[in-house]
Amino acid sequence: MTGTSPLAYLRWHARDSLLRSVVPLFLFSAIAVLPIRSLVSRSGMDAVRADGQLQQNVLQIYSQTLTLAMTLGAVLLLSGFIAQDRERGHVRFLFAAPVVPWQHYLMRALVAVAMFTALFVLIPLGFSWLVVPVEIVGVLKSALLFAALYGGLAMLCGALVNKDGALFIVLVVATTILQQLEKGELLGHTLAVVARALPPLVLADSVRSRWLAGNAPVSADLLHVGLYAVALYVVALVVIRRTPLAR
Amino acid sequence: MDAGEVVGIAGPNGAGKSTLIAMLLGLLPPSDGTVRIDGVAPRAFVEREGVAYLPELMNLPLEWRTAETLDRLATLGGIAPAARVGARERVIEATGIAEHRGKKLKQLSKGNLQRVGLAAALLAERRVVVFDEPTHGLDPVWTARFRDIVSGLRRSDRAMVIASHNLDELERLCDRVAILDKGKVQQVVTVRGIDGANTVSVRRWRIRVVSGASVLAGLVPGAKVDGEIVECECDLPAMNRALAAAIAGGALVGAVAPVESSLEEAFRVSVTR
Numbered sequence: 001m002t003g004t005s006p007l008a009y010l011r012w013h014a015r016d017s018l019l020r021s022v023v024p025l026f027l028f029s030a031i032a033v034l035p036i037r038s039l040v041s042r043s044g045m046d047a048v049r050a051d052g053q054l055q056q057n058v059l060q061i062y063s064q065t066l067t068l069a070m071t072l073g074a075v076l077l078l079s080g081f082i083a084q085d086r087e088r089g090h091v092r093f094l095f096a097a098p099v100v101p102w103q104h105y106l107m108r109a110l111v112a113v114a115m116f117t118a119l120f121v122l123i124p125l126g127f128s129w130l131v132v133p134v135e136i137v138g139v140l141k142s143a144l145l146f147a148a149l150y151g152g153l154a155m156l157c158g159a160l161v162n163k164d165g166a167l168f169i170v171l172v173v174a175t176t177i178l179q180q181l182e183k184g185e186l187l188g189h190t191l192a193v194v195a196r197a198l199p200p201l202v203l204a205d206s207v208r209s210r211w212l213a214g215n216a217p218v219s220a221d222l223l224h225v226g227l228y229a230v231a232l233y234v235v236a237l238v239v240i241r242r243t244p245l246a247r
Numbered sequence: 248m249d250a251g252e253v254v255g256i257a258g259p260n261g262a263g264k265s266t267l268i269a270m271l272l273g274l275l276p277p278s279d280g281t282v283r284i285d286g287v288a289p290r291a292f293v294e295r296e297g298v299a300y301l302p303e304l305m306n307l308p309l310e311w312r313t314a315e316t317l318d319r320l321a322t323l324g325g326i327a328p329a330a331r332v333g334a335r336e337r338v339i340e341a342t343g344i345a346e347h348r349g350k351k352l353k354q355l356s357k358g359n360l361q362r363v364g365l366a367a368a369l370l371a372e373r374r375v376v377v378f379d380e381p382t383h384g385l386d387p388v389w390t391a392r393f394r395d396i397v398s399g400l401r402r403s404d405r406a407m408v409i410a411s412h413n414l415d416e417l418e419r420l421c422d423r424v425a426i427l428d429k430g431k432v433q434q435v436v437t438v439r440g441i442d443g444a445n446t447v448s449v450r451r452w453r454i455r456v457v458s459g460a461s462v463l464a465g466l467v468p469g470a471k472v473d474g475e476i477v478e479c480e481c482d483l484p485a486m487n488r489a490l491a492a493a494i495a496g497g498a499l500v501g502a503v504a505p506v507e508s509s510l511e512e513a514f515r516v517s518v519t520r
Contacts, residue, residue, distance in 0.1 A: 008322050012319050245275075246274035
């Protein structure tokens, strides 16, 4: 007798990830659609396309809201679910089945990241269709990178502690502050080393900026962020494998 | 324990019953010693074959619906897609939850939730069955039905573990009962013979003898007489022999009641040590 294939539960993973994956669409709609619509309806679509300044204003609202929705969506995507399964005792039921827990959670993460990316790209597609053409492939790549990096960090926090939300927020805030200071060369040697060892959130932001502007990022930066994200998942899965599931 | 056995785990609150079950599911490592199922570590066994498991409280996301919950667990349980609907309907029928199939788990009463848990545990054929306080929240009718279901699950290649506070329930369902306290097995009591007949030796008896109480008292060493009431201690065959002899000697027996079973006595002695 062998265990259940980790692919068997994909349909349910997709269903569980759907709500979190559409959060950025709701966020974008709630924040950007009204002001953009008001500018467009006041001046008319032709005026927006013809008037450089007006178009600039619309694009500024679009890009600021897009990056906010992407970051918040990525933060929420994989936060809490492992710790919740453990804390509420779901693990006892789920893993009495012939299922390998780390494979189960890996599948959940892969499905969530894929769905987040696929749904997020609807924003630039819709914007290009309805307002003015914007970069699409760059948004797709950025969404994937952010979902992977923040998702990996959230998963590791969930694998490590029950209060994963608090750990995640502390890590993100501390990392962002330290790395911003490090970028401005305002840190001493030790703190600079610590800042560089933390998840490359500021570097991911700069990779995204270049992609959204239609430029190629620095390869070393992209490699650093990508490998770091993969490492976060690997460590999270090893922790899930090695530590007690009921705590 | 051996395949084919039903072993109960009894113990007061905090004795370690649920911790032991978490170890059997491979969710917790033992702090000392080893746990093996079929020669392998519990997690390896569970990941290979799965375990039919019913916890004291159904812990699953409460926004899931009953039928969806069973579909999900059938999927995780490795039931082939073509057989899932059949398996789901079979356990819905067996546990009488058809009217709740479309309801969210949070809309169900504790008893119905427990029946969903039982349905989930029955979805797939497993060689190891673990029930943790299985009748928690069930009404008397479903408690009796649960006993029938457990009896139906007995199989020569299947091992069942039932943790419960309810000694009467364990006595009815199990072959042996391990009494756990302070994280250790204090005593193991055999309550069933190989043929399944209950061989619990009821030790203390209260017998109402309408006439001839002294005849019966004279047949059981240590018996005490108080008017029509005779109180004595002996095992079941000795009690039967004494009663037969007393009746043959002219005694008129009105009622025979066990005061305490050996399991209750063993439990009381073990947890007050």
